[in-house]
Amino acid sequence: MLLSWTSAQVRAAEEPLLAAGVPLMARASSALAGAVVRVLRERRGAVVGGRVVLLVGPGNNGGDALHAGAYLRRRGVDVLALALAPRVHDEGRAALVRAGGRIQAVTDGAAGAGREARAQRAERSGATELEAAVRAAAGADVVVDGILGLGARPGGLTGTAARLVTLLTQRTTPSDERGPVVVAVDTPSGIGVDDGGAAGVVLPADLTVTFGAAKPGLLLPPATHLAGAVELVHLGLDLGGAPALARLEDADAADLWPVPGPAAQKYSRGVVGVVAGTPRYPGAAVLATSAAVLAGAGMVRYVGDAGEEVLAHRPEVVLGVGRVQAWVLGPGVAPDDDAQRGRVASALEGVLHRGEPAVVDAGALDLLPERVPAHVVLTPHAGELARLLSARGHDVAREQVEAEPWRWARTAHEETGATVLLKGHVTVVVGPRGAAYAQADAPAWLATAGAGDVLAGLLGALLAGRADDAVEDPTLVPALAAAAALVHGRAGHHANPDGPLHAGAVAAAIPATLRALLARG
Known part of the structure; x- marks a missing residue:
């Protein structure tokens, strides 16, 4: 490190x-x-x-x-x-x-x-x-x-x-x-x-x-x-x-990643619930669930109206609400999709009452409650963070967030209580008690549509696999988020070192990336 x-x-x-x-x-x-x-x-x-x-x-x-x-x-x-x-x-x-x-x-x-x-x-x-x-x-x-x-x-x-x-x-x-x-x-x-x-x-x-x-x-x-x-x-x-x-460096991410033992079963491995995508825009749902499956989740549940497309790509995904250890909320959820936004709001209410870790991305960010625990991880890009903070009374534009990402990620953490993973060419993560990380692991080619959906699913699987630890030790959550950013970047390099890249190839590269990482760790 x-x-x-x-x-x-x-x-x-x-x-x-x-x-x-x-x-x-x-x-x-x-x-x-x-x-x-x-x-x-x-x-x-x-x-x-x-x-x-x-x-x-x-x-x-x-x-x-x-x-x-x-x-x-x-x-x-x-x-x-x-x-x-x-x-x-x-x-x-x-x-x-x-x-x-x-x-x-x-x-x-x-x-x-x-x-x-x-x-x-x-x-x-x-x-x-x-x-x-x-x-x-x-x-x-x-x-x-x-x-x-x-x-x-x-x-x-x-x-x-x-x-x-x-x-x-x-x-x-x-x-x-x-x-x-x-x-x-x-x-x-x-x-x-x-x-x-x-x-x-x-x-x-x-x-x-x-x-x-x-x-x-x-x-x-x-x-x-x-x-x-x-x-x-x-x-x-x-x-x-x-x-x-x-x-974080490779050995740090390897130490943080959950590895199943001989007594493991799908529930102990972690169940991820994903609320993402729509019938008109099913790609986010496919990418987020695929990343969660390929990152080693014990089970992935999909909640939404893009289930047919999800199953066509990932038949191991289970449709419908059920027991989960962590949520992925918001990828590909449009502002005018009342049904999917209602599912996000319901899941967030459960997160506050039951205490599951959650990844809050894209279309779920404007549904965030006033305060959430640190095991809720926000994953905005600079424009989304500027909108989130502006809605909470801060006069800040996207360009200001890009110029001072650490400052504004800290502000978002202070405003919401959440761990904040600010996506960019360097990913900045801020959490409780001054925990902060800056990961520069991704190739420039990773700036492509759908890459954020892959990161959300990947992080959701990691949070599900270490859900109890994340809830017990809030300072662990920023480290887990930084580890997910590292693996995401490494997967981009693994998929095609010299580019170009597409998000599906990044998701497909996750297992080999993790295998190499764990072998070195």
Whole structure:
């Protein structure tokens, strides 16, 4: 499991080590230099003669970059540091210069625009200086982003740094194999370290070398897509207390998945009740019931008017109301389908009285009671979550949810009491007592009609198989929801690794995905 802590938690854990004289910067810069050495070997087959440009800001991230640059220079690398602040880390600067590296102050003269002739000359000189810096960075083998660190204010890069990064990203694209590999120091400069925001200018990284602990912004959208691969360097921090956010890995999902023993029977395996689809739109019912069957439910009951289509695809499904351990409510239920909406409302009433876990999706979201227990899992996409919250008095649009998914998923949990699984290119799960997960397991091809119905059925089977545990320990439910998101994403890769995908193929890939997952776990 990949755990993350906020910048305040990391700084608090660093303080006693710094007070004791532990050389945290030396450890961090050494690991950073080692990562750059590996990149140089992969890119050009040798370290000696490689070209590295450091983008250096005023703080400790700049110091890490400068010390790493000194190490690289001693390995025969051509190192140029571009100082993007009036003052940079003194010891780091001195170390780089002693090792034979170069350091160049960069300004762009924008502050003098429109002033007297002397200021205009400075502006022209600064613009030339900035262009030269961009050319140097674009022509490097590796660019090390050490501009901003944990103490950066929200809003991204500003001033010279913002202009340099903007010009550099315009000149180099991720698909250009001739462009530099970007290695970020701790986090890409300009992201929301604690919330994953990316409102301003950010230099996308191919690799982020993070120190002490991963930060939430490296796991959360939209910033997670700007971090590239994340390499964690342990510094011996004592990170007491609960992490801010986690990401499950395969072994974690395997541990959470219910595996039947020799005495198992269909009822102990878990019975899933599904209220989904309509005769006019039976696909959601077929996909949700199929996913529940293929994910290992002991029995799947279907309640609704699309039973004929369901049985044609899944003859093992039982039609009609009966004993269930968990519900899947809402996939494919249209707002004008009074009969199916009535069945959803009836099932939700039973959930509140009997306490079964439930997945509440799509057409069931607007039927949600004011408060529900945490073993009720909401599975909206951003637009549905915005509508749910707007109906409860929050002024929020889909675009805001997409920009700050963790914030709004937390708000939905606080408003409803439910565990919230917010679907997206990174799935964010929020539950009680601060439990939070961010899963980035799915290929982009999984953004296809019906994929959410498959996820709902898959999660329903998992909740049914662990229904007693979910009711007894509410903090388990977010972990189960994150595990379902992981398996769903893995099934997308398994169905067709390079795409395209359709939802039925994802459902069909669930058994093989689980088999591989459990074998590794």
